[in-house]
Amino acid sequence: MAGGIERKSINRTHGPDAPHGEFHRVGKRARKVDGIGKATGQAVYADDIQLPGMLHAKTLRSPHPHARIVSIDTSKAEALPGVHGVITGADMPTKYGVIPWTPDENALAVDRVRFVGDEVAAVAAVDEDTANAALRLIEVEYEVLHPYLDPKESLERHDPAIHEGNKKGNISKHVELEFGDVAAALASSAHVIEDDYAFHGTAHAPIEPHCAVAQAGHDGVLTLWSSTQIPHYVHRALAKVLDIEAHRIRVIQPHLGGAFGGKSDPFYFEFCACLLAMRTGRPVKFLLTREETFYTHRGRHPMDMHFKTGCDADGKITAVDSKILIDGGSYSSFGLVTTYYAGQLLCGPCHFPTYRFDSTRVFTNKPPCGPKRGHGSVQPRFALEIQLDRLATKVGLDPIEFRRRNFQGSNVETVNGQTVTSNGFVECLDTIETASGWKDKRGKLPRGRGIGMAGSMYISGTNYAVYPNDMPQAGIVVKLDRSGLAMVYTGTSDIGQGSSSVMATIVAEELGLRMDQVRVVAADTDLTPVDLGAYSSRITLMAGNAAVDASRKLRKQVQEAVGEHLDVPAGRVILADGWAFDAQDGDKRIPSREAFELAESKFETLAAAGSYNTPERGGDYRGGTIGASPAYSFTAHAAEVEVDFETGEIHVEKVWIAHDCGRAISPVQVEGQIEGSTYMGVAEVALEDHAVFDDPAHPEAGLHMRPSLLEYTIPTSVDTPELEAHIIESIDPEGPYGAKEAGEGPLHGSLPAVANAIYDATGVWMTKLPFTPGKVLAALRAHESGTPTGEEA
Amino acid sequence: MVTLRINGREHQLDGLDPEMPLLWALRDHLGLTGTRFGCGKGQCGACTIHVDGKATRACMYPIGSLGERTVTTIEGLASQADQALQDAWVEHQVPQCGYCQAGQIMTAAELLANNPTPDDEAIDTAMSGNLCRCGTYQRIRAAIKTAAIKTAGAKR
Numbered sequence: 001m002a003g004g005i006e007r008k009s010i011n012r013t014h015g016p017d018a019p020h021g022e023f024h025r026v027g028k029r030a031r032k033v034d035g036i037g038k039a040t041g042q043a044v045y046a047d048d049i050q051l052p053g054m055l056h057a058k059t060l061r062s063p064h065p066h067a068r069i070v071s072i073d074t075s076k077a078e079a080l081p082g083v084h085g086v087i088t089g090a091d092m093p094t095k096y097g098v099i100p101w102t103p104d105e106n107a108l109a110v111d112r113v114r115f116v117g118d119e120v121a122a123v124a125a126v127d128e129d130t131a132n133a134a135l136r137l138i139e140v141e142y143e144v145l146h147p148y149l150d151p152k153e154s155l156e157r158h159d160p161a162i163h164e165g166n167k168k169g170n171i172s173k174h175v176e177l178e179f180g181d182v183a184a185a186l187a188s189s190a191h192v193i194e195d196d197y198a199f200h201g202t203a204h205a206p207i208e209p210h211c212a213v214a215q216a217g218h219d220g221v222l223t224l225w226s227s228t229q230i231p232h233y234v235h236r237a238l239a240k241v242l243d244i245e246a247h248r249i250r251v252i253q254p255h256l257g258g259a260f261g262g263k264s265d266p267f268y269f270e271f272c273a274c275l276l277a278m279r280t281g282r283p284v285k286f287l288l289t290r291e292e293t294f295y296t297h298r299g300r301h302p303m304d305m306h307f308k309t310g311c312d313a314d315g316k317i318t319a320v321d322s323k324i325l326i327d328g329g330s331y332s333s334f335g336l337v338t339t340y341y342a343g344q345l346l347c348g349p350c351h352f353p354t355y356r357f358d359s360t361r362v363f364t365n366k367p368p369c370g371p372k373r374g375h376g377s378v379q380p381r382f383a384l385e386i387q388l389d390r391l392a393t394k395v396g397l398d399p400i401e402f403r404r405r406n407f408q409g410s411n412v413e414t415v416n417g418q419t420v421t422s423n424g425f426v427e428c429l430d431t432i433e434t435a436s437g438w439k440d441k442r443g444k445l446p447r448g449r450g451i452g453m454a455g456s457m458y459i460s461g462t463n464y465a466v467y468p469n470d471m472p473q474a475g476i477v478v479k480l481d482r483s484g485l486a487m488v489y490t491g492t493s494d495i496g497q498g499s500s501s502v503m504a505t506i507v508a509e510e511l512g513l514r515m516d517q518v519r520v521v522a523a524d525t526d527l528t529p530v531d532l533g534a535y536s537s538r539i540t541l542m543a544g545n546a547a548v549d550a551s552r553k554l555r556k557q558v559q560e561a562v563g564e565h566l567d568v569p570a571g572r573v574i575l576a577d578g579w580a581f582d583a584q585d586g587d588k589r590i591p592s593r594e595a596f597e598l599a600e601s602k603f604e605t606l607a608a609a610g611s612y613n614t615p616e617r618g619g620d621y622r623g624g625t626i627g628a629s630p631a632y633s634f635t636a637h638a639a640e641v642e643v644d645f646e647t648g649e650i651h652v653e654k655v656w657i658a659h660d661c662g663r664a665i666s667p668v669q670v671e672g673q674i675e676g677s678t679y680m681g682v683a684e685v686a687l688e689d690h691a692v693f694d695d696p697a698h699p700e701a702g703l704h705m706r707p708s709l710l711e712y713t714i715p716t717s718v719d720t721p722e723l724e725a726h727i728i729e730s731i732d733p734e735g736p737y738g739a740k741e742a743g744e745g746p747l748h749g750s751l752p753a754v755a756n757a758i759y760d761a762t763g764v765w766m767t768k769l770p771f772t773p774g775k776v777l778a779a780l781r782a783h784e785s786g787t788p789t790g791e792e793a
Numbered sequence: 794m795v796t797l798r799i800n801g802r803e804h805q806l807d808g809l810d811p812e813m814p815l816l817w818a819l820r821d822h823l824g825l826t827g828t829r830f831g832c833g834k835g836q837c838g839a840c841t842i843h844v845d846g847k848a849t850r851a852c853m854y855p856i857g858s859l860g861e862r863t864v865t866t867i868e869g870l871a872s873q874a875d876q877a878l879q880d881a882w883v884e885h886q887v888p889q890c891g892y893c894q895a896g897q898i899m900t901a902a903e904l905l906a907n908n909p910t911p912d913d914e915a916i917d918t919a920m921s922g923n924l925c926r927c928g929t930y931q932r933i934r935a936a937i938k939t940a941a942i943k944t945a946g947a948k949r
Contacts, residue, residue: 031883038891039882041827041867045892048826207831207839207926208892257829257892258926290832496890496927668886672929676889679928709836709924716921717930 016663016731016738018509019555021583024576025509026737029668032501033520034255034494043255046211046227051283054213055084057276058131059269059286060121060138061295062113065147065365065692065702066162069111069120069140076137077123082130084280086138088121091275094241098233098265100467102172102332104163107241107271113142114162114330115365116692116702117295119268124276124284147365147701149694151302151327154362162330162363172328172361173339175623179415180354185319189310191394197383198768201302201327201690202683204372205714208257209293214273215283222278223250226270229259229493230533233466235525237266242274249274253523259495260680261371262298264535265333294707298370299690301338301361302327303379309387315395317388317406319354320346322380326361326369333370335361337462337626341376344627346384347414348457349425349634350406355415365702366692371535373680374458374747385454385752386767389759398442399756400433403455403636410730417619421631422740424660424730425455428636431658431726436638442760448645450761453638454752458745459629460662460735461538463614472611474542475529478507478550480558480606484578484593486511488520491531492543497743498669499539503547505665506736510551511558512575513592529609537741540665541630542612544736550610554599557606561599562590615734630734633741634660637678637749639721641757645780648773652682652721652754659725662732662740673742674725681750683715686771795856799823800869811857816840818856819866827867827895831924838923841896842866848903867895874909874944875902881936881943889927897923901937910941 018026037043074086089110097103109120121138125131148154148162148170158169168174186192212226222244228234231251239246256263269286276284288296308321324342328335343357357380372378392402403425408414410423432453433439441451465473477489488507494500500520508518521527531543555575562580563570572583581589590598600606618628636658642651657674664670690712693700706712713719725746731738751769758766758776764783766776795811797804797818806822814833819825819842831839833852840851843865870879878901881887888894897920904911904919911919916934925933 032886032888034891035883035886035888036879038888038894039879039898041895043891044826045829047830048820050821050824050826205926206890206892207837207924208829208890209831255892256890258890260926287830290834290836496888496892498889672886672889672927672932675931676928679930680926708834709832710834714924714926715928716924717917717933718921720928720930723928723931 020512020574020576023509025505026665027667030505030515030666032498032669033504034500045208045255045257046213046225047287049213049225049254051213051215054283054285055124055126055280056128056131057122057124057273057284057286058128058135059119060135062109062116062118062120064113064142064144065116065149066145067113067142068145069109069113070143071141072121073139074121077134080130080134080137082126083123083134084282085124085276086121086134087272087275092241092271096237096241096266097332098334098466099332099336102336104332107268115367117367118330122272122276124280147696149364149366149692149696149701151325151362151364154364155360162365170363172332172335172363174360175339175343176358177343177623178356182319182321182354182356185354186308186310186321189318190313191391192308192310193387193390194308195767197305197307197386199303199379199382200769201300202372202688203294203297203299203690203712204260204262205712206258206260206262209290210263210267210269210288210296211286212270212273213283213285214277216278216281221248221250222274223252224270224274225252225254227256227263228253229256229263229495230535231493231523231525232491232530232532234266234270238271238274241271250526253493256493256495259534260373261375261535264371264533265298267296290709291707294704294712295367297329297367298333300372300378301369303342305380305383307383307387309391311391311395315392315397315402315405317350317352320352320384322357324357324359324380326359327364328361329364329366329368331368333368334375338376340623340626342380344416345377345457345459346380347416347418348408348420348632349423349455350388350403351408352415367704373677374744378748378751381456381748382751385749386755386765389756390765399453400429400438404429417624418628419617421734422662422730422732423634424728425634425636427728428634428658428660431728432636432638432656435724435726436640436656438638448643448761450757450759451638451640452753452756452760453636454749454756456635456745456748457632458741458748459536459627460541460631460633460741461629462536463617463628463630464625465532472613474531474546474612476543476546476550476610477529478554478608480554480596482593482597482600484517484591484596486513486518488518489528490520490522490543491528492539493523493534495534497534497673498666499534499543501669502540502544502665506544506547507551510548510555512577512580514578517578517592537744540739540741541735544665544739545612546610548736549612550608553608554606557603558595558599561602562595565598631662631732631740633745635745635749637753639753639757641754641761643758643761643776648777648780650686650758650771650776654722654724655682655750656724657726657746658728659742659746660728660730661742662735663729663738664727665737665739667727670727670742671725674746675723677744677747678723678750679715679720681747682721682754685751685754685769687713687715687719689770797856797859798863800865809856812855814852815854815856815864816851819851825866825868829892829895831893838896838900839893841899841923843899843903846903846906848900867899870902873947874905874940877940877943878902878905881939884939885932885936887929887932887936889929893923893925897925897933905937905941905944909945911937
């Protein structure tokens with residue numbers, strides 16, 4: 001995807017060490033910058049924005065999973081008192097998509113609807129009731145088409161194709177890559193495990209429904225406040241679809257009420273809010289209902305996975321071979337990347353000398369899938385880690401020992417050509433082994449109770465932007481002034497993961513400030529330099545490095561000015577805790593406010609921009625840059641479960657997680673990400689199931705089966721296992737002070753660790769998610785009657 | 794004309810449908826946006842407020858049914874125990890995205906008002922109707938305990 005762009009070498013200023021000998025802010029258990037606002041209700045989210053004269057907009061959606069739009073008549077809706085604007089697909093025919101190679105979405109349907117809930121028209125009115133009444137007056141004539149609700153059918157049939165003109169029929173993307181001779185390696189393996197695995201599909205379900213407010217100002221500037229995690233990509237998409245010069249558009253992301261990948265596409269309501277605001281001359285708000293958020297979706301892809309893994313007599317892995325069918329739903333979204341990630345992100349922390357994957361994403365007439373926390377790799381990781389446990393069992397090795405034996409090491413190249421720098425996986429294994437009491441439990445707990453584990457890796461940002469360019473991935477501006485305040489302007493999106501606190505911590509560390517002396521302005525395309533957004537776990541490493549870069553330029557000026565003032569060499573001036581002082585004589589000191597005054601007198605206005613771009617990375621083959629990252633995080637999970645033989649219910653009692661995040665800039669936040677990731681992953685094992693009625697003859701074909709928080713059961717406090725998070729610091733050469741990601745990696749192992757624990761508890765390998773009580777009971781009974789589960793070679 | 798008694802003040806609102814959920818009146822007509830919309834069906838708890846001290850879903854409560862009852866929102870939390878709760882929330886870094894947290898705090902405030910020293914089970918049971926998608930439940934538990942200890946200490 002680099003598209004021939006040559007990467008300029010950027011002078012990287014970060015290093016693993018503290019700028020002033022010891023850390024004063026990094027690694028401390030400080031408060032989050034937005035903690036008080038969020039505990040008092042004062043934090044402003046998109047739906048909290050009320051503007052004078054604001055209209056409320058609603059969406060007309062397709063009742064059919066697949067249909068041609070014969071005609072739309074909006075005249076009656078337009079005539080309804082209180083209605084100010086009605087728009088349809090004809091008003092915005094330009095296609096878009098977050099991945100520029102696959103633009104197959106329209107803000108509103110043009111000629112064709114592709115899932116129940118696809119957006120057909122939008123109305124802005126004085127209030128929601130009036131807008132809803134107007135929707136009922138819009139007359140749409142549909143010609144119903146054959147609905148594709150089974151991904152296997154999409155592989156074979158494409159008349160009619162879901163996307164007309166798609167040369168690959170109903171195939172969205174196909175990737176087949178082989179590294180080494182897999183067939184030969186499997187043929188000469190002492191043990192081979194071959195089995196089918198399934199992931200069912202889950203939703204993000206953030207508690208904040210999507211919301212956007214648009215205002216077309218008299219100054220010719222269009223402003224959009226949106227619950228997005230990618231303001232920059234939204235900015236670009238608005239300019240394209242609305243055909244407005246980008247400099248006349250401003251995108252602001254207010255506080256965001258959870259995203260988890262579900263707010264990382266440009267969405268129809270963002271375009272519609274803008275167009276309606278321009279047409280009506282009044283601000284326009286879209287607030288999706290909970291039901292609509294389930295149709296807007298972009299959740300984790302259902303996958304059918306066939307895996308074959310071999311090892312030698314000593315338990316050294318010889319080959320991994322997978323074939324994966326991915327149900328993409330109706331549009332591409334990030335699907336091109338998903339298809340690659342389903343294979344590319346498995347090549348650690350265990351080494352395998354040969355590897356092949358063949359993954360195919362197909363279109364179906366269901367809500368579009370996209371990236372959910374751990375994008376693309378949670379599903380195949382589930383399969384692989386069960387395969388590894390089964391091989392360990394074959395060889396007679398403890399699962400933890402099996403992984404130790406296959407550990408790839410640090411500073412290595414993976415079989416698919418990715419560069420791994422730091423790798424603390426063995427420390428992760430040691431930690432969960434001790435913390436969970438593994439040796440006293442594995443194979444020793446009473447029947448029905450078991451412990452299992454899994455390992456995983458994840459990217460700290462993707463090496464290349466979704467559109468090829470030679471500009472930095474992350475930019476930041478820091479301004480100091482005579483008040484003693486450091487203002488940080490960053491394009492990063494704090495979606496709850498705490499990126500603004502991380503930026504503040506780094507700037508405070510570098511400039512020797514207390515946390516209250518740093519304030520952050522984030523995610524406002526007018527005020528902040530471009531950052532590509534909160535996806536791929538990229539912010540801490542990338543924007544963190546940019547923050548170090550900007551801060552060090554200013555630090556040098558402050559040190560120089562203070563050195564002159566104190567009559568000591570600049571290199572001897574330490575900035576820490578709100579003071580500037582002589583390293584050799586702590587009594588020679590001035591407050592940072594005075595230090596900034598001195599620097600401003602000497603150097604004039606104090607501001608510095610910092611940038612970060614990625615190093616050259618990736619395999620030398622088509623697609624070899626997808627999955628490339630400057631640094632990878634590593635995680636080990638151990639889960640203890642109780643299986644009820646009467647009801648088939650699984651209770652996950654406790655999960656121990658050790659996560660190598662390089663360095664924990666903000667340890668409490670890292671622990672929070674570990675806990676939140678694992679909570680979310682465990683919920684995908686048995687509780688959550690995003691599914692639509694998939695029988696084409698069913699009268700409700702294509703309807704979501706559980707579009708509410710009563711039916712789509714996300715865990716409550718009583719459903720959540722105890723979570724024990726451990727931080728492993730491998731100090732990576734690429735990250736700021738050695739930091740890597742923490743927001744997504746610690747989800748992956750949650751699922752296979754539970755599956756492997758179920759084996760320990762029952763002797764049964766569960767392979768098809770979700771593990772509903774019915775399925776568990778059936779598997780237990782089959783096991784008791786001697787029917788083998790899974791094919792063994 | 795509807796009279797709403799909210800956070801110790803009376804508000805006269807004209808022309809509102811008595812069937813309007815209290816959540817809409819709070820957010821759109823009184824500017825009290827700390828109470829959030831999450832589902833509109835009483836399933837998530839993001840809109841939890843107190844009606845006569847009892848934790849209640851504002852999205853399911855028609856303004857016409859309030860009568861003389863008094864309403865407290867996150868903006869109106871004022872007692873020492875409530876402040877201790879909010880402090881503990883910040884101290885334990887409970888909020889990640891923060892969207893559900895006003896509702897969580899309102900439910901926790903009711904819990905502590907009725908049971909000043911709740912154990913884990915009492916906390917989990919009381920809090921089980923408030924969903925958090927960032928998975929902050931065990932921090933919520935810890936924060937409630939911290940607040941309970943502080944409040945008990947202050948009373949002594």
